[in-house]
Structure formats: C-alpha cells, structure tokens
Amino acid sequence: MPIRKVMKANEAAAWAAKLAKPKVIAAFPITPSTLVPEKISEFVADGELDAEFIKVESEHSAISACVGASAAGVRTFTATASQGLALMHEILFIAAGMRLPIVIAVGNRALSAPINIWNDWQDTISERDTGWLQFYAENNQEALDLILIAYKVAENEKVLLPAMVGFDAFILTHTVEPVEIPDQELVDEFLGEYEPKYAYLDPSRPITQGTLAFPAHYMEARYTVWEANENARKVIDEAFAEFEKRFGRKYQKIEEYRTDDAEIIFVTMGSLAGTVKEYVDHLREQGIKVGAAKMTVYRPFPIEEVRALAKKAKVIALLEKNITFSVGGALFQDFSRALINESEKPKIVDFILGLGGRDVTFRDLDEALAIAQKALNGEAVDEVNWIGLRKEIL
Amino acid sequence: MAESPFKADIERVQKEYSEKMTPGAIATIPGSSVVNKTGSWRVFMPEFNRDKCVRCYLCYIYCPEPAIYLDEENYPVFDYDYCKGCGVCANECPTDAIIMVRETK
Ligand code: SF4
Ligand code: SF4
Numbered sequence: 001m002p003i004r005k006v007m008k009a010n011e012a013a014a015w016a017a018k019l020a021k022p023k024v025i026a027a028f029p030i031t032p033s034t035l036v037p038e039k040i041s042e043f044v045a046d047g048e049l050d051a052e053f054i055k056v057e058s059e060h061s062a063i064s065a066c067v068g069a070s071a072a073g074v075r076t077f078t079a080t081a082s083q084g085l086a087l088m089h090e091i092l093f094i095a096a097g098m099r100l101p102i103v104i105a106v107g108n109r110a111l112s113a114p115i116n117i118w119n120d121w122q123d124t125i126s127e128r129d130t131g132w133l134q135f136y137a138e139n140n141q142e143a144l145d146l147i148l149i150a151y152k153v154a155e156n157e158k159v160l161l162p163a164m165v166g167f168d169a170f171i172l173t174h175t176v177e178p179v180e181i182p183d184q185e186l187v188d189e190f191l192g193e194y195e196p197k198y199a200y201l202d203p204s205r206p207i208t209q210g211t212l213a214f215p216a217h218y219m220e221a222r223y224t225v226w227e228a229n230e231n232a233r234k235v236i237d238e239a240f241a242e243f244e245k246r247f248g249r250k251y252q253k254i255e256e257y258r259t260d261d262a263e264i265i266f267v268t269m270g271s272l273a274g275t276v277k278e279y280v281d282h283l284r285e286q287g288i289k290v291g292a293a294k295m296t297v298y299r300p301f302p303i304e305e306v307r308a309l310a311k312k313a314k315v316i317a318l319l320e321k322n323i324t325f326s327v328g329g330a331l332f333q334d335f336s337r338a339l340i341n342e343s344e345k346p347k348i349v350d351f352i353l354g355l356g357g358r359d360v361t362f363r364d365l366d367e368a369l370a371i372a373q374k375a376l377n378g379e380a381v382d383e384v385n386w387i388g389l390r391k392e393i394l
Numbered sequence: 395m396a397e398s399p400f401k402a403d404i405e406r407v408q409k410e411y412s413e414k415m416t417p418g419a420i421a422t423i424p425g426s427s428v429v430n431k432t433g434s435w436r437v438f439m440p441e442f443n444r445d446k447c448v449r450c451y452l453c454y455i456y457c458p459e460p461a462i463y464l465d466e467e468n469y470p471v472f473d474y475d476y477c478k479g480c481g482v483c484a485n486e487c488p489t490d491a492i493i494m495v496r497e498t499k
Contacts, residue, residue: 208420212430
C-alpha cells in the first residue's frame with residue numbers, strides 16, 4: 001500500500017530519487033534545495049538506498065560526476081537551484097549532447113544580482129536551450145511524481161536526454177503537504193532497470209564518449225538532439241498514460257482548468273497554477289468567462305497542445321515568473337512560435353510577475369485581468385506588462 | 395610515397411564512423427583519432443630532403459602526432475593527413491633534412 005506522509009517538496013524529491021534507485025548521486029548544497037541531498041545522504045547512510053553519494057566542491061563538479069557516472073552506464077541524480085544550476089551550464093550542454101539521461105531536481109529560484117534566494121523560474125528558463133527536458137511541478141506530490149516520470153522519459157531509447165524537474169523555491173521546497181509515496185515494487189515495474197544500449201563502460205568493448213566532431217559531423221550530432229526532443233513529445237504522453245494507469249494520478253503536458261467556454265485563458269507554470277485556478281473560480285462566481293492552463297512540460301515545448309488551447313480562447317494571458325530581455329517572457333516567445341502561422345489566433349498578452357519571490361496576489365491578477373479584458377474588447381494594450389511593479393520607487 | 399602501414403585500420407574505422415551517427419556521437423570502436431585528420435589545420439608543412447637524411451630517427455621519435463613512419467629503407471615518410479605542421483621534426487633534425495615551408499592549397 002502506498003503511504004501518505006506530510007513533507008516538503010525537497011523531501012518529496014529525495015523520496016522520488018530513493019524510489020528511482022540511482023546508483024550515483026552527486027550534489028552540492030544550495031538554497032533552497034539543500035535538503036534534497038541531505039535527505040538522500042540519510043537514506044544512503046541508513047542503508048535504505050544502495051548508492052554512491054559523492055560530496056563535491058561545486059555544482060559544476062556535481063553535474064560532471066553525474067555525466068561520468070551516467071556515461072559509465074548507471075542511473076544518476078542531483079539537485080540544485082539558481083546560481084548552482086547556472087554553474088552547471090556548460091556541462092548541461094554536454095549531458096544533452098552525450099545523450100545521458102541524468103535527472104536534476106531544481107528548486108526554482110531567482111538569479112543574482114541582486115542576490116535573492118526566493119522563487120522565480122529564471123534559473124531553469126535560462127537553461128531551456130541546453131537540450132534538457134523540463135517539467136514544472138505545481139505541488140509537492142507533482143515534484144515526486146514528475147521526477148519518476150522524468151526518468152521514464154529520459155531513459156527511453158527514442159529520447160535519451162537529461163531532464164530537470166522544477167518546483168518553486170520556498171513555496172514548495174519548504175512547505176509541507178501530504179504526499180503519497182508509491183510502492184517501491186510499482187515504481188520498479190514502472191521504471192525498470194536502466195540498461196543503456198550505447199553509453200556504458202565495459203573494458204571488453206572500448207568506446208569513446210564525448211568525442212570531437214569536425215564540421216562534417218557536428219551538425220548531424222546536434223540534429224539528433226533536436227530529433228530526440230521531438231520524439232520526447234510522444235514518449236511523454238505514453239509515460240503520463242502509464243503513470244496514470246499504475247498510480248492513478250493524471251498528468252498532461254498542458255493541464256486545462258475551466259477552459260471550455262473561456263474567453264480569456266491564463267497560462268502559467270509551477271505553483272502559481274494553484275493560485276490561478278483559485279482566481280478562476282473566484283471570477284467564474286462573478287460570471288466572468290475565464291479559464292486556466294498549466295504547463296507541466298515546458299521542453300519539449302508542447303506546440304500542438306498550445307495550438308489546441310489557443311482555439312478555445314480569444315485572449316491568452318501568459319503569467320510568467322521570468323524575463324527574456326527585449327522580447328518579454330520565455331513563454332511569450334514560445335507561444336508566438338506555436339501560433340504565428342495559425343490562420344485564426346487569439347491575442348497573446350504577456351505578464352511578468354512574481355520575480356524574486358514577490359507574492360502573486362488576487363490584486364495582481366486583477367491588474368492582469370483588466371489588461372486582458374481591454375485586449376478582449378479590441379483595445380490596444382502593451383504586449384509585455386510588468387504586474388505589481390512598485391512604480392513609486394523607480 | 396610508401397603506403398601508410400595503418401591503411402587497413404584507417405579504412406575500417408572510417409567505414410564504421412561514416413555509417414551511422416550513434417546517440418551522443420559515441421565512437422563505438424576505438425580509433426577516432428584516425429578519422430579526425432589533424433592535418434586539415436596545418437599552415438606550414440615539413441619538406442623532406444632525402445639526400446641530407448642520416449636516418450637518425452629523431453624526427454620519427456619526436457613527432458607528437460605521430461605522423462612519421464619509416465619506409466622499407468628506413469627513411470622517414472610524412473603522413474600529411476595527420477601532420478599538423480608543428481615543426482618539431484624540422485627543429486630536431488640534426489642535418490636540416492627537414493625544413494618547414496608554407497603550405498598552399
Ligand atoms: S611537423 Fe610536427 S606533426 Fe608534422 S611531421 Fe613534423 S613533427 Fe610531426
Ligand atoms: S631527424 Fe633528420 S636526419 Fe634524422 S631521420 Fe629525421 S630527417 Fe633524417
């Protein structure tokens with residue numbers, strides 16, 4: 001029987017790692033995800049997880065150790081956030097290019113400067129071009145589940161890409177909720193053993209990994225990373241379906257909430273989705289036709305699902321805790337790409353909010369709604385809007 | 395010019411590598427250094443004067459690639475596919491049998 005325990009998302013991530021039985025965990029502490037490796041080191045010390053726990057001197061080394069271990073042919077895990085993830089940056093490309101299915105848990109946190117340890121998504125969003133798969137959890141249960149799903153997808157032969165699972169700093173990492181811990185046996189059946197076909201060390205079968213590629217081969221190698229990302233779309237759907245069958249919890253790349261007759265759909269990710277669903281309920285009581293959609297999968301970007309969503313609304317209001325300079329938020333660019341050649345498309349309005357742990361309140365959402373309603377009425381609005389900005393101190 | 399003694403190896407590796415890109419661009423058999431022809435980025439190339447050579451093999455020993463092998467009469471032969479033009483051989487040669495000349499393509 002699965003057991004239910006009250007825990008933080010950090011612990012949920014550690015439990016997910018324990019259930020996935022990685023052979024090597026390498027980690028360096030960083031706020032807000034320090035508790036993840038701490039908890040795993042307890043599991044290892046208590047003999048509950050049979051793994052090599054490598055204490056490294058930086059995140060750069062943590063991911064490098066994971067690359068080495070994964071290239072040797074075993075399941076690996078690490079956790080980080082913010083500057084720690086940024087310090088991994090160059091190795092993230094290497095992990096994806098070498099097609100190593102490493103899984104990272106990321107406590108989504110703002111980037112310096114100024115130094116800020118609180119939540120936004122700038123850390124993982126900044127790594128969207130590395131080739132890694134990206135999942136975002138709304139709550140602690142999702143943090144656990146998505147890590148298991150991430151392994152399932154990452155290790156699929158058609159994918160073989162590393163994956164990161166983001167959960168909001170403090171809002172989730174340090175807040176307790178009841179989380180169901182699935183049975184080990186069921187997880188074992190779901191994930192199976194990691195048996196790499198190519199990337200493993202065997203002295204009787206010498207290979208070279210991390211090769212040099214001249215111009216004659218580099219482009220093809222990069223294309224295969226692109227192709228693997230494309231393949232991941234279908235594999236993710238299959239993994240979600242299988243997860244639902246075994247564990248009863250349903251996941252979708254884009255989860256819709258009260259969208260059917262909605263004129264305005266708020267799209268967001270992570271824990272903010274919970275707030276937005278509440279807000280939608282609140283507006284619906286007033287007869288305002290709004291819906292919400294949550295991006296569970298951000299890379300590969302679910303283009304088809306976005307197109308289907310866009311058909312349902314007159315205005316898509318993107319609520320983003322990240323900023324991509326000159327063009328707005330990252331979702332704004334991605335949605336633009338998905339919809340640019342559609343014959344009929346909704347207006348897309350972008351909202352930047354909640355950076356660096358700023359609370360997103362109903363009052364902020366009212367501000368966004370007012371702009372979205374203007375757009376709905378055909379009035380001109382700014383494409384990119386900063387919500388809750390304290391203009392008086394600027 | 396005498397044929398490279400590694401011709402068969404080179405052909406085997408080249409065939410393997412040109413067939414299919416593996417996930418992660420893994421080289422599934424050893425020998426990727428054979429396929430990656432370092433000679434392509436050379437600016438200067440060694441020019442060999444057989445008459446001056448005393449067959450001391452210093453060039454052969456010092457070549458870092460190693461792009462020098464010996465022919466049937468034990469004279470050095472330069473494999474320009476892999477010679478990267480570093481000039482070590484020319485510097486080591488006691489008789490100036492090797493000089494570096496600018497390569498034109
Ligand atoms: S120039 Fe350098 S690489 Fe070329 S043959 Fe001489 S020592 Fe070898
Ligand atoms: S170092 Fe000069 S003399 Fe000696 S073998 Fe080479 S070319 Fe001949």
